[in-house]
Amino acid sequence: MAERPEDLNLPNAVVTRIIKDAIPDGVNVSKEARLAISKAASVFVLYATSCSNNYAMKAKRKTINANDVISAMEEMEFDQFEDPLKHCLEAYRNEQKNKKEANEKKKKEKEVEVQTVEDVMEEEEDDDDNDGDNEKDEDFVAEEDDDDDDEEEDEEGGDVESVGPASVANDNASVSGSATGSVVEISDDDG
Amino acid sequence: MAGVEEMESQTDDKENSSEKIVKTKEKNSNQDSEKLMKLPLSRIKSIMKSDPDVTLASQEAVITIAKATELFIWELSKDAVHSTLQSKRKTLQRKDLDCILDTRDCYLFLEGTLD
Numbered sequence: 001m002a003e004r005p006e007d008l009n010l011p012n013a014v015v016t017r018i019i020k021d022a023i024p025d026g027v028n029v030s031k032e033a034r035l036a037i038s039k040a041a042s043v044f045v046l047y048a049t050s051c052s053n054n055y056a057m058k059a060k061r062k063t064i065n066a067n068d069v070i071s072a073m074e075e076m077e078f079d080q081f082e083d084p085l086k087h088c089l090e091a092y093r094n095e096q097k098n099k100k101e102a103n104e105k106k107k108k109e110k111e112v113e114v115q116t117v118e119d120v121m122e123e124e125e126d127d128d129d130n131d132g133d134n135e136k137d138e139d140f141v142a143e144e145d146d147d148d149d150d151e152e153e154d155e156e157g158g159d160v161e162s163v164g165p166a167s168v169a170n171d172n173a174s175v176s177g178s179a180t181g182s183v184v185e186i187s188d189d190d191g
Numbered sequence: 192m193a194g195v196e197e198m199e200s201q202t203d204d205k206e207n208s209s210e211k212i213v214k215t216k217e218k219n220s221n222q223d224s225e226k227l228m229k230l231p232l233s234r235i236k237s238i239m240k241s242d243p244d245v246t247l248a249s250q251e252a253v254i255t256i257a258k259a260t261e262l263f264i265w266e267l268s269k270d271a272v273h274s275t276l277q278s279k280r281k282t283l284q285r286k287d288l289d290c291i292l293d294t295r296d297c298y299l300f301l302e303g304t305l306d
Contacts, residue, residue, distance in 0.1 A: 040304070
């Protein structure tokens with residue numbers, strides 16, 4: 001097999017970081033030692049792959065799985081790796097599970113959003129007078145004919161409309177209030 | 192089986208580089224909880240592919256081997272530095288490695304490979 005340095009060697013920076021984590025502070029590593037450890041790690045990958053493959057073949061499988069690798073560690077006399085590897089695998093599986101659940105949740109939320117937007121758009125289409133509600137336009141048209149204070153009422157917008165029957169009943173009602181408020185003063189001239 | 196990846200004899204460099212970017216991002220996202228993977232999975236996969244007897248390996252298998260390799264580097268360095276400290280040196284040298292490779296049985300598979 002052709003040896004390609006890029007393919008068979010692990011990145012120097014990562015290997016150096018792992019070495020420095022393992023050794024006490026203040027101790028350095030020579031370039032030669034670093035390269036030798038990196039090469040040893042590559043050989044380890046090959047050896048572990050081969051042993052794992054043997055386990056898979058014994059079980060009449062063509063695919064190496066995580067359990068084959070963990071079993072291979074025992075054969076390679078690295079029993080102490082078994083527990084950390086199991087923890088790592090569990091963490092990875094949990095992470096994958098969480099990712100999947102998060103994606104499904106996002107999908108559902110998007111569907112709800114789309115549905116809400118569609119509903120709102122339908123409501124807006126029904127609101128011909130653009131007053132923010134879908135109250136019958138007949139009432140609006142009736143008020144416009146009856147009252148002289150239509151302009152003011154128009155400014156008040158929805159708040160006046162919501163008063164509804166009261167405004168129709170009080171012919172002498174005067175409407176006043178701030179743009180934001182819905183205060184209606186009703187004065188009876190007949191008194 | 193989810194995550195089964197077929198081993199091909201030809202290596203696609205572009206695919207590997209894009210995989211590296213994805214794996215790097217994944218690594219960064221894992222930093223909050225724990226650093227799950229330090230070694231790039233694409234490189235581990237390349238090394239595994241070079242074994243002609245290997246046909247298929249699951250994603251979990253690649254991850255487990257990657258983690259085992261990290262543990263191996265850590266263990267080897269920890270053992271080698273004992274020799275460094277015994278010799279009262281502050282730099283881990285090649286001879287420290289040669290010293291411990293002869294002492295522990297688990298390192299016998301490395302015999303003749305580092306020369």
